[in-house]
Amino acid sequence: MAGNWKMNLDHREAVHLVQKLAWTLQDKKHDFGAVEVVVLPAFTGIRSVQTLIDGDRLDLKYGAQDLSPNDGGAYTGDVSGAMLAKLGCSYVTVGHSERRQYHAESDELVNAKAKAAFRHGLVPILCVGEGLDVRQEGRQVEHTVAQVAAGIEGLKAEQVAELVLAYEPVWAIGTGEVATPADAQEVCAAIRGAVLDAYDADVAASVRVLYGGSVKTNNVGGIMKQADVDGCLVGGASLDPEEFGGICRFHDMPVLPG
Numbered sequence: 001m002a003g004n005w006k007m008n009l010d011h012r013e014a015v016h017l018v019q020k021l022a023w024t025l026q027d028k029k030h031d032f033g034a035v036e037v038v039v040l041p042a043f044t045g046i047r048s049v050q051t052l053i054d055g056d057r058l059d060l061k062y063g064a065q066d067l068s069p070n071d072g073g074a075y076t077g078d079v080s081g082a083m084l085a086k087l088g089c090s091y092v093t094v095g096h097s098e099r100r101q102y103h104a105e106s107d108e109l110v111n112a113k114a115k116a117a118f119r120h121g122l123v124p125i126l127c128v129g130e131g132l133d134v135r136q137e138g139r140q141v142e143h144t145v146a147q148v149a150a151g152i153e154g155l156k157a158e159q160v161a162e163l164v165l166a167y168e169p170v171w172a173i174g175t176g177e178v179a180t181p182a183d184a185q186e187v188c189a190a191i192r193g194a195v196l197d198a199y200d201a202d203v204a205a206s207v208r209v210l211y212g213g214s215v216k217t218n219n220v221g222g223i224m225k226q227a228d229v230d231g232c233l234v235g236g237a238s239l240d241p242e243e244f245g246g247i248c249r250f251h252d253m254p255v256l257p258g
């Protein structure tokens, strides 16, 4: 379960949220062996979050929301995978739809960022998903599978086995419009199928496929029941420690009909 905080929370607020999240998980006896919990602060919060997690030996992982495809040099404003690895990051999202939309990130750039992450021992959370127009045309599977194929181009089997692919239909992000569990399963199964076609059954079984888009405690139960959904990438709800803590306890959450 990964919380993408997006451009929210300064470094002090980041520490506060991690403290509260740790308390609520501890209070509810969270099974960290069964459900890995990851927070993705803005760059400015990572150092403080690292200090807290290391200092208190919290069983939380953390990462960044983006990285440069380059390893260092004259790239003003960019942050390299090496810098994130030095801060103890485990994960980094690449190709989030907000990066694709507001920074015109292409599939080629997303692929280069995924490779940069692996060069520095970071696991990319590679985000894919269709917009409303594509969904209305019924082309969500072909669109998303093409993004996956381009995103994983040239990656080694052992890298893809570690990779996280996040299906985030753009029309469901921050809108309150959650995909139905069946919608999520349809595309997540196709994503795993694309990995099977490109690699083999072991890699397809090992790659983790997340769903993201308006995930809350009241819908996570149904989404996580789906065979090809291994976890969720949570935006807005991850800023509320009680709500995100509840999402991490998805086994206890209601599964609503439909």
Ligand SMILES: O=C(CO)COP(=O)(O)O
Pocket: 004, 096, 168, 172, 173, 174, 175, 176, 212, 213, 214, 215, 233, 234, 235, 236, 237
């Ligand atoms: O973009 C998302 C996570 O990366 C989803 O955001 P919301 O959960 O706010 O819809």
